[in-house]
Amino acid sequence: DAKTTQPTSMDCAEGRAANLPCNHSTISGNEYVYWYRQIHSQGPQYIIHGLKNNETNEMASLIITEDRKSSTLILPHATLRDTAVYYCIVRAQVSGGGADGLTFGKGTHLIIQP
């Protein structure tokens, strides 16, 4: 799996957009960018993923640069409940019968300030 680099921590004011960067300069053509988050003492939660096009769902938006070497997760209107560790993971898609696992780094600790 390609290695990712994320800032250790970030602060964001409540109600503002939180922009979390991730560098993945060694990503290969068949690897997707996944984002998960982990609220304290809970299991990680899937947020969003993408290959090369920007993606948006009810939780967040994912912006992937044209060269795919970096991406940004955007939480459009951060709330206090968004305080969590956010993990950026790069992983090739595996077919349904395959066995695999995600490699989680230390992620970014996002703190939403009231």
Next chain:
Amino acid sequence: SQTIHQWPATLVQPVGSPLSLECTVEGTSNPNLYWYRQAAGRGLQLLFYSVGIGQISSEVPQNLSASRPQDRQFILSSKKLLLSDSGFYLCAWRGRVRRGNYGYTFGSGTRLTVV
């Protein structure tokens, strides 16, 4: 809908005692199942994965073992716990998240403290 159950939520065990953590999933069949561990201040480490009943693959040699006696049941065990086994243990299964792509759903975790 698919759900994943993990218990107990917290556990304090003495060194040398046995361990059994159970994970079950509902609403899916023949899932890929995973056990992860998160030590304090560190990322998640994949311990075991299973693609079917009786099929276990170990990612990291250690004091732990896993078993899958039923399609939707995954068990993490140890015969004799070590202090270094303390951590947050998470069970996960892999399923579709969008347009045929796969993502992972995690259980709520078990916080194990070995004393």
